[in-house]
Amino acid sequence: MKRESAxxxxxxxxxxxxxxxxxxxxxxDHGGVLFFDLRDRSGICQAVVSPSDAAAGIAGKLRxxxxxxxxxxxxxxxxxxxxxKLPTGDVELGDVALEVVSESDAPPVLPSSTDVPDEAVxxxxxxxxxxxxEMQRNLTLRHRVLQATRRYLDAGGFLELETPMLTRxxxxxxxxxxxxxxxxxxxxxxxxxxxxxxxxxxxxxGFERYFQVVRCFRDEDxxxxxxxxxxxxxxEMSFVxxxxxxxxxxxxxxALVAEAGWELALPLQRLTYAEAMARYGSDKPxxxxxxxxxxxxxxxxxxxxxxxxxxxxxxxxxxxxxxxGGASLSxxxxxxLSGQIERFGLRSVPYIALAEDGLRGxxxxxxxxxxxxxxxxxxxxxxxxxATIIAGPEEPTSLALGVLRLAFADRFSLRAPGHRFxxxxxxxxxxxxxxxxxxxxxxxxxxxxxxxxxxxxEAEPLAVRAQAYDLVLDGNEIAGGSIRIHERPxxxxxxxxxxxxxxxxxEKFGFLLDAFRFGAPPHGGIAFGFDRLVMLLCGAxxxxxxxxxxxxxxxxxxxxxxxxxxxxxxxxxxxLGVKAAKEPER
RNA sequence: GGAGGCGUGGUGUAGUGGUUAACAUAUGUGCCUGUCACGCACAAGACCGCGGGUUCGAUUCCCGUCGCCUCCGCCA
Numbered sequence: 146m147k148r149e150s151a152x153x154x155x156x157x158x159x160x161x162x163x164x165x166x167x168x169x170x171x172x173x174d175h176g177g178v179l180f181f182d183l184r185d186r187s188g189i190c191q192a193v194v195s196p197s198d199a200a201a202g203i204a205g206k207l208r209x210x211x212x213x214x215x216x217x218x219x220x221x222x223x224x225x226x227x228x229x230k231l232p233t234g235d236v237e238l239g240d241v242a243l244e245v246v247s248e249s250d251a252p253p254v255l256p257s258s259t260d261v262p263d264e265a266v267x268x269x270x271x272x273x274x275x276x277x278x279e280m281q282r283n284l285t286l287r288h289r290v291l292q293a294t295r296r297y298l299d300a301g302g303f304l305e306l307e308t309p310m311l312t313r314x315x316x317x318x319x320x321x322x323x324x325x326x327x328x329x330x331x332x333x334x335x336x337x338x339x340x341x342x343x344x345x346x347x348x349x350x351g352f353e354r355y356f357q358v359v360r361c362f363r364d365e366d367x368x369x370x371x372x373x374x375x376x377x378x379x380x381e382m383s384f385v386x387x388x389x390x391x392x393x394x395x396x397x398x399x400a401l402v403a404e405a406g407w408e409l410a411l412p413l414q415r416l417t418y419a420e421a422m423a424r425y426g427s428d429k430p431x432x433x434x435x436x437x438x439x440x441x442x443x444x445x446x447x448x449x450x451x452x453x454x455x456x457x458x459x460x461x462x463x464x465x466x467x468x469x470g471g472a473s474l475s476x477x478x479x480x481x482l483s484g485q486i487e488r489f490g491l492r493s494v495p496y497i498a499l500a501e502d503g504l505r506g507x508x509x510x511x512x513x514x515x516x517x518x519x520x521x522x523x524x525x526x527x528x529x530x531x532a533t534i535i536a537g538p539e540e541p542t543s544l545a546l547g548v549l550r551l552a553f554a555d556r557f558s559l560r561a562p563g564h565r566f567x568x569x570x571x572x573x574x575x576x577x578x579x580x581x582x583x584x585x586x587x588x589x590x591x592x593x594x595x596x597x598x599x600x601x602x603e604a605e606p607l608a609v610r611a612q613a614y615d616l617v618l619d620g621n622e623i624a625g626g627s628i629r630i631h632e633r634p635x636x637x638x639x640x641x642x643x644x645x646x647x648x649x650x651x652e653k654f655g656f657l658l659d660a661f662r663f664g665a666p667p668h669g670g671i672a673f674g675f676d677r678l679v680m681l682l683c684g685a686x687x688x689x690x691x692x693x694x695x696x697x698x699x700x701x702x703x704x705x706x707x708x709x710x711x712x713x714x715x716x717x718x719x720x721l722g723v724k725a726a727k728e729p730e731r
Numbered sequence: 732g733g734a735g736g737c738g739u740g741g742u743g744u745a746g747u748g749g750u751u752a753a754c755a756u757a758u759g760u761g762c763c764u765g766u767c768a769c770g771c772a773c774a775a776g777a778c779c780g781c782g783g784g785u786u787c788g789a790u791u792c793c794c795g796u797c798g799c800c801u802c803c804g805c806c807a
Binding site for chain 1: 734770800802
């Protein structure tokens with residue numbers, strides 16, 4: 146008899162004889178009549194065993210997570226015995242024959258429980274954790290978004306092409322995972338941080354529209370939304386400009402989020418990088434938060450605070466941000482916020498609060514009475530509100546206000562319901578790296594400068610904008626891309642600005658420069674952080690919740706025990722010696 | 732590299748400088764014929780992550796260490 150799905154049975158099936166095979170979700174043994182819930186991927190269905198049934202003997206032994214095969218007759222439940230919480234709650238399986246397919250120990254992660262075990266237990270027993278409904282739902286949505294990606298891009302004329310996983314390490318970018326070569330002693334492959342160069346070569350090769358669902362590897366520290374291996378939807382197009390790429394990406398995004406039931410109105414909102422920084426203090430602003438940074442330079446002269454005057458004398462800016470209801474915060478609570486902005490060179494959060502008895506706060510004395518009303522009006526302060534006012538160099542000031550903006554949003558629950566997408570465009574091409582002592586690419590070295598800024602490349606490299614863009618969802622970067630350089634001389638200029646000698650450039654990227662000598666089309670693209678997008682669509686708190694077998698924060702896999710020691714024979718074959726003294730084997 | 736949080740029966744939690752270490756659930760046994768997080772009774776199950784220190788006495792306080800998580804740095 147053919148196996149059917151437990152979750153699919155409905156009143157219309159009443160009277161049919163069916164066979165279900167699945168896991169025992171729960172057993173309710175009343176001594177006489179016994180109920181058990183059978184679970185498979187499709188859902189749950191209740192079966193009933195009466196004392197007179199032949200199956201009664203076996204049924205009494207069933208435990209959670211055993212696998213059983215059940216043959217039974219679908220019947221409508223009695224009046225008052227229906228369960229509106231289950232899709233199958235109007236029917237049940239009666240007159241059953243039972244066969245135990247597979248027994249189970251008492252499981253450390255109980256899929257039928259509402260308690261979520263400790264992360265370490267979940268990861269150690271991931272195969273059980275994945276049985277939980279939440280994880281089944283998350284990975285199912287992941288699948289559907291993936292299939293929607295392929296449908297949409299295939300229909301749009303894109304070819305899904307694969308690129309190497311064993312490739313060469315390149316300068317710039319994040320730390321590479323290295324793979325030692327057996328056949329080339331002392332040489333290493335690198336796992337790709339992204340297929341960037343290969344997809345550009347595919348454009349030179351004339352494929353015109355490429356995409357790939359591709360695993361990428363970056364050997365950096367982990368976060369709730371960062372794993373060392375992750376999946377990108379990688380896209381590249383020839384003979385396009387920025388508008389073409391954004392338009393394609395918007396259409397794709399609409400199709401993908403529709404899988405989660407989200408509706409998206411196009412075109413999406415846009416901000417330039419400069420606007421995003423000035424108004425929200427972030428290059429990935431969460432637009433659900435209604436607060437905006439206010440420029441207060443008009444008040445620069447009238448504020449009587451030494452730090453303001455010295456900051457402005459040094460060419461700094463004066464900006465403020467309202468904290469709705471912030472007058473209720475105590476001095477101590479303001480002090481607690483200061484830890485979040487220490488890294489921007491600020492020791493405390495200067496603030497004013499509009500209380501019933503007038504202006505209070507650490508900065509209140511600096512505000513002359515004559516300026517009070519105008520200042521409060523500029524900041525949009527109402528009775529009971531507060532505001533922070535920060536003076537200093539533009540970038541750290543903006544970033545600090547951006548951090549406080551999110552802190553206010555947390556503390557005062559300011560995020561509007563729903564979801565907000567926004568493009569951030571016109572990123573700087575390069576930024577200064579103190580560590581490297583030189584300019585480094587903000588996006589990557591193949592990013593095309595904005596045409597109107599190309600002339601300034603050598604004169605003011607840090608002021609040059611790029612044809613680079615990020616797609617931001619609720620304060621998370623979910624995609625990023627750029628128009629690429631396809632002109633060999635321009636690419637060489639960029640390499641030079643990045644401190645790469647002609648010889649190094651030829652050595653590391655010669656294959657790309659060579660390719661550009663043979664009719665390279667203008668091209669550009671974008672890559673979506675697939676795991677992160679699915680995480681947000683699921684409402685999950687961590688990227689781990691949408692990856693079947695993720696790593697811990699220290700990059701280990703608690704299920705397999707990776708990374709692990711290898712034998713001396715393996716090391717010898719790879720021409721490797723291990724340098725660090727290691728703990729003795731346990 | 733840095734900061735913080737957590738670690739107590741299988742699982743989720745409570746709690747305390749001197750307790751028989753509590754509760755729920757899972758487990759075992761028994762009872763129970765309409766439950767659906769079934770119910771009831773009984774039982775078993777924890778050297779309170781590990782090591783050291785303070786103390787008459789440490790699961791509790793301190794130091795170190797390990798594990799998990801979060802954040803900063805890092806992530807073109």
